[in-house]
Amino acid sequence: MSLNAEQKRAVAHRGSSLLVLAGAGTGKTRVITHRVAALIEDGVEPWRILAVTFTNKAAGEMRERVHDLGHEMGISTDGLWVGTFHATCARILRRYGEAVGLSRSFTIYDATDQRTLMNRVLKELDYSTSMFPTAQVLGYVDRAKNRGIGPASVSQLDLEEPLHTVVSRAYARYQERLRAADAADFGDLLNLTLEVLRNETASRGQLAREDEAGQLAHRFQHVVVDEYQDTNAVQAELVDRLATRAELCVVGDDDQAIYGWRGADVAQILGFSARHEDCEIIRLEQNYRSTGHVLSCADGIIAANHRRHGKTLWTDADDGPPIRVCRFDDQRDEAAAVVSEIVRHLDDGVDPEEMVVFFRTNAQSRPFEEALREVGVGYRVLGGMRFFDRQEIKDLVAYLRLLDTPTSDLDLERAINRPARGIGQKSVDALRRLAASESQSLHWALGELDRAELGAAARKRVAAFADLLARLRQDCEGLALPDVARVVLEASGYWEALGPNSDIEAASRRDNLDEFINALAEFTAAQPEATLSDYLDTIALASSEDDADARQVVTLMTIHAGKGLEFDHVYVTGMEEGVFPHVRSLDDPTAMDEERRLAYVAVTRSRRYLTFSYVGRRFMFGQEQVNRPSRFLRDLPSKGVVRFGERSRGSAAATRRATVGANPAVDVEPAWDADIELDEGASGSGEEGQALYIGMNMRHPKFGVGDVVSWSGVGDHLKLTVDFARYGRKTILARFCVPA
DNA sequence: ACATGTTCCCTTTTT
DNA sequence: GGGAACATGT
Numbered sequence: 001m002s003l004n005a006e007q008k009r010a011v012a013h014r015g016s017s018l019l020v021l022a023g024a025g026t027g028k029t030r031v032i033t034h035r036v037a038a039l040i041e042d043g044v045e046p047w048r049i050l051a052v053t054f055t056n057k058a059a060g061e062m063r064e065r066v067h068d069l070g071h072e073m074g075i076s077t078d079g080l081w082v083g084t085f086h087a088t089c090a091r092i093l094r095r096y097g098e099a100v101g102l103s104r105s106f107t108i109y110d111a112t113d114q115r116t117l118m119n120r121v122l123k124e125l126d127y128s129t130s131m132f133p134t135a136q137v138l139g140y141v142d143r144a145k146n147r148g149i150g151p152a153s154v155s156q157l158d159l160e161e162p163l164h165t166v167v168s169r170a171y172a173r174y175q176e177r178l179r180a181a182d183a184a185d186f187g188d189l190l191n192l193t194l195e196v197l198r199n200e201t202a203s204r205g206q207l208a209r210e211d212e213a214g215q216l217a218h219r220f221q222h223v224v225v226d227e228y229q230d231t232n233a234v235q236a237e238l239v240d241r242l243a244t245r246a247e248l249c250v251v252g253d254d255d256q257a258i259y260g261w262r263g264a265d266v267a268q269i270l271g272f273s274a275r276h277e278d279c280e281i282i283r284l285e286q287n288y289r290s291t292g293h294v295l296s297c298a299d300g301i302i303a304a305n306h307r308r309h310g311k312t313l314w315t316d317a318d319d320g321p322p323i324r325v326c327r328f329d330d331q332r333d334e335a336a337a338v339v340s341e342i343v344r345h346l347d348d349g350v351d352p353e354e355m356v357v358f359f360r361t362n363a364q365s366r367p368f369e370e371a372l373r374e375v376g377v378g379y380r381v382l383g384g385m386r387f388f389d390r391q392e393i394k395d396l397v398a399y400l401r402l403l404d405t406p407t408s409d410l411d412l413e414r415a416i417n418r419p420a421r422g423i424g425q426k427s428v429d430a431l432r433r434l435a436a437s438e439s440q441s442l443h444w445a446l447g448e449l450d451r452a453e454l455g456a457a458a459r460k461r462v463a464a465f466a467d468l469l470a471r472l473r474q475d476c477e478g479l480a481l482p483d484v485a486r487v488v489l490e491a492s493g494y495w496e497a498l499g500p501n502s503d504i505e506a507a508s509r510r511d512n513l514d515e516f517i518n519a520l521a522e523f524t525a526a527q528p529e530a531t532l533s534d535y536l537d538t539i540a541l542a543s544s545e546d547d548a549d550a551r552q553v554v555t556l557m558t559i560h561a562g563k564g565l566e567f568d569h570v571y572v573t574g575m576e577e578g579v580f581p582h583v584r585s586l587d588d589p590t591a592m593d594e595e596r597r598l599a600y601v602a603v604t605r606s607r608r609y610l611t612f613s614y615v616g617r618r619f620m621f622g623q624e625q626v627n628r629p630s631r632f633l634r635d636l637p638s639k640g641v642v643r644f645g646e647r648s649r650g651s652a653a654a655t656r657r658a659t660v661g662a663n664p665a666v667d668v669e670p671a672w673d674a675d676i677e678l679d680e681g682a683s684g685s686g687e688e689g690q691a692l693y694i695g696m697n698m699r700h701p702k703f704g705v706g707d708v709v710s711w712s713g714v715g716d717h718l719k720l721t722v723d724f725a726r727y728g729r730k731t732i733l734a735r736f737c738v739p740a
Numbered sequence: 741a742c743a744t745g746t747t748c749c750c751t752t753t754t755t
Numbered sequence: 756g757g758g759a760a761c762a763t764g765t
Contacts, residue, residue, distance in 0.1 A: 085755075130748090261754090
């Protein structure tokens, strides 16, 4: 497939900044990869090109595709910078970070580390975490960091008084602790890089011309940013500054902005052209991914949103099979139905990788996991607990980080009593007091044990731990990373303390540790020069998507995790008010718009087959809840959408009575998983473009008016079982009926 | 100091 | 239904 005219323009444009508004499935990634390859072909050195993606996975794919393209063209792409904002910043800070207070081997704190640290800070400040929950305070700190607001400027957040003081003091202390531990959290990666760039600008006047080449702001000649709609204010400034001397090309789709909760601001893409002189705007509207019916569903959903650039996707493709909306009684039914259809598709030779089950929140995955396990179908769950968040992995990583960054108190506190060696909270407190009295790290305190207020026994145990650390540092000098891990597990007694392998728990932990060491080995093999810091960066910045394995399996994931992917068969489950849209968005119009965009993203993942499902009752919070069908289902067009298991009137019980005992010639249950979805001719349903549902009124020329009870078959062969008012129950061909 | 029990949140979505 | 902070008993 070659590029269309618009895509070509986007690839070839030079001389000013460029905004590419690319709807879902319009070949955005193709444009970016081709553009990068074309730049290199034009003679731009790869190391002077920066491509920023949203996820690590997207970065990996882009690297690969550019490399392949380059290979075809006979050019080398070595040295090209491709990465997420955070990975790119980490890389920059490893090199330029000393100016902003980070050593070369600084540690990246992930969400879990952040929470632990903030928890500690709140305790130190004597704030009750029941009145000021850690997550809440951290949430404000995060919000501040997303907007580039430092601890001194927290007032910009407009918080009420008790909270304002708490947040600003906690934020300040939190930052102190981070710097003291030689650590940076996600927000810091962005903000500190920005600081590096600002410092450069400030000192530029004093530089000789020849020194400017070493300047970060002057390094890049071209900067390309993907998913620009999901950038926050800090990232936008970062991009602008990194592109001081570069041509900037940003690509995005305001309709797919789904990270507002993380500080992303659609204003960045909406206002991009105003902020950049001579900005060229190119729209990509031809969709190459989905069928007509899928696209009209997408359009129906997104059309209700305000504040859009506004664009209409179109396609040359056929309408495709009808889109299905299915109601089930509960989650088990929903999962069983979806899974049994997946099994049928597998039997028909459908590639498991082409089927995906989407849900709004991670908690919804379990029924699907259980159903899949029951039938023995391989699956992976994206977005659940990260591999690297498992306790045993965190423990090992704590040791590894400690070897790298001794001042990381968080890691020391974790490692000091793992495995349990009788060093409890009290002993740690004593160490902390000692460290605090000299504004030093806990690691320093280990060397001053006689000054700590410890009992003799405790002192001995702590001293033993200090010895262990020292010994580890010596023994691991010069060892390959996987061996370092092995030595740590052995010397610390961790491996042994897990207990016998007959304990399933212990065996699984050992498996995970082995897997981790394998990953370390692979990493070392792929990048022999890489340091422990490099690997730990990869871990800290990895999401659960990144530890997806390569098996051929069905995927279960949140819609957020599905962004940028496409599948032949898409199941969007849990389409209920309070689930999707999420309960916390119900009374917030801005949040609701984002939910809607999320629904749009879900729909546009499908190439051809798209099924929505919802349930009558659902277990949430360990309690049964009854939710109404999602409002998004109401926004679907009636043409090309078939509804199953729904009813227009009467109770659910009445529907059941009506469906049970139907004419044995047809399927008794609403045939939601009949072959309709695989039949190309089955667009629409009973009547042209009219949704079909149980209880629907139909008129037949001879029998008069009646209620639909069930149906089977497709297209011209679609048969309805109808309870006629005067003639009783009949099974007839749908094409002889019209909706009454 | 630790193991076990209890009660309390909470919960979107992720780099 | 589950994890984490807290409480109690050994």
